[in-house]
Amino acid sequence: MSRHRDIRNMDFQDDYDGYDDVYGHSVDDDYYISPSNKQFIYNRDNSRDKNIQEEDEKEAELSDMDKAKLESCITQITEMLGSTLIPRNELVNVIMKFNYNTERSLNALLEQQNKEPERIEQVVAIPRTTIVPADTADKIVKVTAPQQNPLSVTKGFELPPARLDISKLQATSRSQSPASGRGTPVNQEVPDELKTTRRENKIDPDTQYKKERGEGKEHLYMVVIGHVDAGKSTLMGHLLCELGQVNQKVMHKYEQESKKLGKQSFMYAWVLDETGEERTRGITMDVGRFQFETKTKAVTLLDAPGHRDFIPNMISGAGQADVALMVVDATRGEFESGFDYGGQTREHALLVRSLGVSQLAVAINKLDTVSWSQERFDDIVKKLKVFLKQAGFRESDVTFVPCSGLTGQNLIEKPTENELLVWYNGPCLLETIDKFKSPQRPVSKPFRLSINDIFKGTGSAFCVSGRVETGALNVSDKVLVCPNRESAIVKSLSIEEASQLVVFAGDQATVTLSGIEMQNVSVGNILCDPIRPVQVATKFQARIVVFNVQVPITKGYSVVLHHQSLVEPAVITKLISQLNKSTGELEKKHPRFLGNNTSATIEIQVQRPIALELYSECKELGRVMLRQGGVTIAAGLITNITV
Amino acid sequence: MRLVDKSIDKEGEGSITLIPEEPEDMWHAYNLISEGDSVRSTTIRKVQSESATGSSTSNRVRTMLTITVENIDFDTQACMLRLKGRNIEENQYVKMGAYHTLDLELNRKFSLRKHEWDSVSLERVEISVDPTKSADVAAVIMQEGLAHVCLITSSMTLVRAKIDVTIPRKRKGFVQQHEKGLAKFYENVMQGILRHVNFDIVKCVLIGSPGFVRDQFFEYMFQMAVKLDNKVLLDNKSKFMLVHTSSGFKHSLKEVLQDPAVINKISETKAAGEVKALENFYTTLQCEPAKAFYGKKHVETANEAQAIETLLISDNLFRCKDVNLRKEYVNLVDSVRESGGDVKIFSSLHISGEQLEQLTGVAAILRFPMPELEDEDSEAEED
Structure with a gap:
């Protein structure tokens, strides 16, 4: 019999704990030999630990009067239903819900029973998907609830995989055989078990999220936008440099190399522009990515290209962002050409707003070229304010910061330039970023991830990356790739090279998929929950x-x-x-x-x-x-x- | 196409004999032949014969058949035209009234008999037999991961190859995969060009893309050509032309054909003319909405007022099965011409034609504004 035992999911510690209690029946009995045996064994097992315990908890709190009422209700109901198929704890729950009204609780119970068969069909249709989450729920509970009675936890969660397997077998055989009556008692138990796992799963994302992400810094995705040559990459490159995210040696290398090409002003931009093509041409072509931390936030930076031809790339970058940083060139003539008709400043702002970004910081860059003139700053701010209002940004959600990407003024520290100090004492760029509110993550919604990139991982599997739009995803979950409606299994998950067990809405995740061909997945496809697909x-x-x-x-x-x-x-x-x-x-x-x-x-x-x-x-x-x-x-x- | 014989009486009934010479002529033939016409051509038919002993043998014979057309099938990619209909001239192999499907073949003459040759069909014959061929152009519209290799003739745009490859994005430390994917993509596009572009005929190859994709590809292609010693490419390097487009999708071809440099080189192909006319229509619609209308009803009302300056009409409308409907459109064209208007018949195989077709197939730019048309329409649609 040992080969039937689910060795992997067994917790030996718990097995031994309960060993004395269950003295008299062998351990194998937990793993039903055949479907017909199950109903006989189940009750004993059930009453032994789970039921009694819950009854104790619930009923202990009741007064004598209530207890008497409860008892009479239970007897009435069991008489009517003619059996004790419904576990006592459930009976108690229902009765208490309906305030000791026998008739109403009876109705509720009967209705519940009617629903049961449908649910089973669902299980048959998607048997694996229900098992997989149950499995993961199992794992998580083990990790997160050590203070609970280990006995009840094990019994409640260790068994479902095995039981569900049997239920699946039974349901199919039952639907084919005319002897449907025999299966009923079993069926009744199964959905019960199922319900608990389902419910557990539903609550999971939120609690899981709180558990995993409750402490630590809030994650924020920030896209940097603006007209071509506004200095987006340089500004962010310099910021990263000052924050110590870039190695001194590497920076020195960039400095030397950019000098060689005669483009020394691009040295900071090289931090984010990595391909040779981008460096020689001196413009960003694809979204660059970098992490840094502020006092309260862990920020992922998305450096979007400003050039008109690469707006499709910019859209995919901005689609992943929570907030935006708009960089505006303050040089005379440059701001005008970028902002007035034909420039990307307007288009970018409209785009990010339409993509759902509502918080915006505007960095008025290259102010050093106009000798930190307040007049120029105010002029630009005035023009932008009118426009941004039209674009649908709330005034309170927009902040303006004067700075210079190349000289590094007002990036992470208060400015040192006297000309600027005269009229400006607001926050520096880093503080502004820190002040962004990170949005509510729709963790409890059905899982969705839009594929942004597909590449070969290590081994035979391949990876897709993209932003988890809603919901949460666990390792070994089953997912559906839409619009092709092909299913795949999540082999592993990672966020920025760090492997994870679970990812949540808002995360920029890399998912390793198996069970699907790489050719059948393309950029723009959606990974979704197979139970509630897009x-x-x-x-x-x-x-x-x-x-x-x-x-x-x-x-x-x-x-x-x-x-x-x-x-x-x-x-x-x-x-x-x-x-x-x-x-x-x-x-x-x-x-x-x-x-x-x-x-x-x-x-x-x-x-x-x-x-x-x-x-x-x-x-x-x-x-x-x-x-x-x-x-x-x-x-x-x-x-x-x-x- | 070569015109062999033309005999049309004054009522417009008669027959024309033509020899198609190029695949494009099939397209013309497709537009000429409508249901109910009779077509006479040589064809191959399987004939079963029964011997005296009762055993039957079947063999294929080439024979001349005349059928009344009941069904027309055109494959735009292969340029094949099949006509299905009943035999109306009995011969030794085929009985009267038997069904046969004619496959029109290149370089074999066919004669077409219509009960009424209207102005549009006669114009079509004229165009198709015009020997001065405009430039044949190939175009490659691409963006990272997507490319279309198209051939543009005067009345057709044929997508010969579509290359759709996923290219991994650049990411930290994994630039290699990106570059490898890109190289593979370029290789595919290059193979597409070599396979589908016949440099003996094509006078110009346009490469259009956003960003620097075209430059990178051009560089890659000639590096490879030198490496592989590909004479065809190296000899025709001067035929390549790089143009800017906004994307790699097929409809960006419109932008290519609007590029002034391209217009110079391919000088007034039908395709370029059509794109320009449609663009004019849209500009008028933006600036003076009361001077541009689309939809059959509007255009007809405008025509009654003799207001139409330019009529844009898709050739798809003349291929309709309903004889009366076709007649209405022909009358529209004739009456616009009579009143001194310009008529542009768009080929539905061109990008601009596709767009016009979506726009009900008929549009007009007017000589003078007709705001009453606009009002009328909103009233009509409300009830």
Whole structure:
């Protein structure tokens, strides 16, 4: 019999603890020999430890009067149901819930019973998925609850995997055989067990999150945006340098090498721009990443490219961010060219706002070139304030910081430049970053991760990385890759090279997948919970806000759709209605075209099915961005999905 | 296409004999032939014959058949045209009324008989037999991980290869994987060009991409060409042209064809002309919405007022099965021409044609604003 024993999940310590108590039956009896045996064995096992204990706890608190009531209720109910199939503790619970009303509790119990069979079918359909979480829940409880009675913990959680296996077998055999009556008592127990594991799982993410992330610094993802050559990379490179994140030796190397190329001003930017291509051309092309810590936050920096052609990369970077740092070049003429029509300052700001970033810091960079003129600073701030308000940023969520990326003024320490000290005594850049509030993470929602990158890991498996939008993911969970709806198993998880057992919403995670071909996964796919998967569609309706467009949007307009990290060509198939921009009221049905700064409901069709969600259900996956000819023309929220 | 014979009486009934010479001619033929026409061409048919003893043998014979067309099938990628219909001229192999499917072949003449040759079809014949061929252009539209190799002829855009590869992003310490993925991608695109672009015909290869992808690719391709001693590429280096586009998707081809440098080089291909016309339409719609309309109803009302300056119409509309509907569109075209307007028939195989098709297939730029049209429409749609 030993080969049937689940050796891996056994806790020998507990086994020995209970050994004397269960003297008289062999250990093997816990692992049912055959389905027909189970019902006989189960009760004994159950009454021995779990039930009695809970009864003691519950009933001890009751007064004599209540106890009497309870007892009479129980007898009544057991008489009616004709058996003791329902565990006593559950009976007690139900009865107490309905305040000793026999009839109502009886109804509740019967209803519960009716529901049971359905639940089993569900188990059959997705047997493995339910087992896997149970398994992990098991592990976690062991770690987190040492103070509880080890006996009850073991019995409650050690067994489910084995039992569920049997239930699965039974349910299938039962559905095929006519003798359904025989299975009933067993079935009743199984969902009971299942419910507990499920419930446990549901609560898990939140408590788990608190446990894992309660102490320690809050995580914050910050994207750096701004017009090309505003000095984003240099500013952040210098900041990292001063924070001591960059090795002195490495920095010296960069200095020497950049000198050789005649681009010494780029030495700090090289910290973030790593490929040869980026260095020789002197512009950021893909999102660079770096970590640093402030007093209260652990910040992951995403250095977005500013160049017009790389905005798709910038969108994928900004999609992962909680907050944004906008870098503005204060040099005369440069600010104007970056901000006024054609510059990326506006587009970036609108983009990050539409991607759900609401907190913004504006670093007015290169102020040293205008000799720290307050007039210039105020001028820029004034212009930006008006614009940012229009873009939908609240004034209280926007802060302005004067600084210089190249000389390093006002980055991590109060400025030393006299000209600046005269009029500025606000916080430095690092303090501003520290002041960002980190947003609430939707940990308890169903799991979603949008794939941003796919690469070969070590060994035969491959890794995908991306931001966990909602929910939590444990190692060895089963996930569904949408829109292909292929399932895969999580082999390992890591955040920035550090391996983890569980990742939560907001994390930038690397997931090693197995059980799926690398070719079947592409950038922009969504990993999701197989029980509650995302919707997959080729056609959907969205409420959009049209930005500055040179040609009006008409029916049949072809656009590039950005949804998380997905980039797909799409066609606007219908203009359903034009809405008032501020009130959202209907202005015109079936407009002929949409001009500048209008709001409308439209229908969009993509060639290949994509995974998406309604905005009302999942903010993160309910946003889309429409671009055409290298310009962002509209941002939208998904309001209706046509399946 | 070569015109062999044309006999049309004054009512417009008659037949035309043509010899298709290039794949593109099949596209013209597809646009010419509509259901109900009769087509006469040589074809191969399997004929079963029964001997006196009762044993049957079947063999394939080449024979001349005339059918009334019931069904038309066109494969845009292979440029194959198949016509299905009943035989109307009995011969020794095929009985009257038997079904046959004609495969039109290159360099074999066919004659087409219509009950009515309208102006649009006659114009189509004229265009198709025009010997002055405009430049044949190949275009590669790419971005990191995605490329389309297309051939652009005067009335068709054919996507010959689509390369879609996932390239790992650059990440700390793993730049290698990124670069390896990129090299593999470039290799695929290069193979796509070598396989699908015939440098004897193609006069110009456009490489369009955002950022520096095109430059990197160009560099890679010629490095490889030197390494592999690929004469074809090296000899034709001057035919390559690098252009900026906003993305690697197919519809970015529009941007390529708008590039002034490209327009100079490929001088007035139909494709470029169409893109320009559609762009004009959109600009008018933005600046003077009362002067640009789309949709059959609007355009027809505008035409009644003789207001149409330029009519944009997709050739898809002339291929419809409903004879009366087709007649309406032909009348529209004729009447616009009569009143001195310009008519541009878009090829639905071009990018601009695809977009026009989505836009109901017909659009017009007017000589003078007709705001009443706009009002009328909102009333009509409300009830």
